[in-house]
Amino acid sequence: MRQLWQTGWMHNRVRMAAASFLVKNLLADWRLGEAWFWDTLVDADAASNPANWQWVAGSGADASPYFRIFNPVAQSKKFDAGGRYLRGFIPELADLDDRAVHEPWKNPAAASGYPGPLVGLQESRERALDTYQQLEAK
Numbered sequence: 302m303r304q305l306w307q308t309g310w311m312h313n314r315v316r317m318a319a320a321s322f323l324v325k326n327l328l329a330d331w332r333l334g335e336a337w338f339w340d341t342l343v344d345a346d347a348a349s350n351p352a353n354w355q356w357v358a359g360s361g362a363d364a365s366p367y368f369r370i371f372n373p374v375a376q377s378k379k380f381d382a383g384g385r386y387l388r389g390f391i392p393e394l395a396d397l398d399d400r401a402v403h404e405p406w407k408n409p410a411a412a413s414g415y416p417g418p419l420v421g422l423q424e425s426r427e428r429a430l431d432t433y434q435q436l437e438a439k
């Protein structure tokens with residue numbers, strides 16, 4: 302979110318991970334994220350933006366399956382193993398090693414005041430799956 306605010310751009314993989322976290326782990330309405338991206342993206346597009354948000358949310362014409370929930374930590378370890386991207390936008394994590402930088406809440410002292418997680422990834426994933434399964438059962 303810092304990159305988006307500072308530069309008006311994010312790579313597609315980061316957009317997918319951020320959107321999945323908002324819609325699935327926080328169970329927020331995808332339109333909130335779509336509106337923020339519309340306000341902040343330099344390439345904001347009236348077709349691509351809502352269509353991609355709905356792909357993530359599982360509600361669009363070409364929707365990803367609801368049980369596809371991105372794990373931001375796994376994504377970070379796989380696509381930013383050395384933490385260069387993370388440290389680039391979160392200088393508070395400068396003192397964490399390449400392993401710890403992906404889960405700074407496990408090392409609060411070294412993460413110099415970087416805020417803790419909003420939700421537990423496993424618990425919020427299970428809550429999202431339950432919620433979607435109930436919706437699907439209706």
Ligand SMILES: Cc1cc2nc3c(=O)[nH]c(=O)nc-3n(C[C@H](O)[C@H](O)[C@H](O)COP(=O)(O)OP(=O)(O)OC[C@H]3O[C@@H](n4cnc5c(N)ncnc54)[C@H](O)[C@@H]3O)c2cc1C
Pocket residue numbers: 311312313314316317320338342344345346347349350351353354357
């Ligand atoms: C939640 C979410 C919101 C998005 N909102 C927008 C948006 O408002 N405007 C936008 O142009 N793209 C959007 N995208 C798609 C994609 O993230 C961007 O097009 C891409 O990251 C732009 O970077 P680039 O120009 O370096 O892309 P490159 O990977 O170099 O692709 C070149 C061009 O192909 C098109 N393109 C690539 N991927 C997609 C895609 N998934 N959907 C539609 N077009 C694509 C774009 O025009 C892009 O400029 C969104 C994706 C997600 C997951």
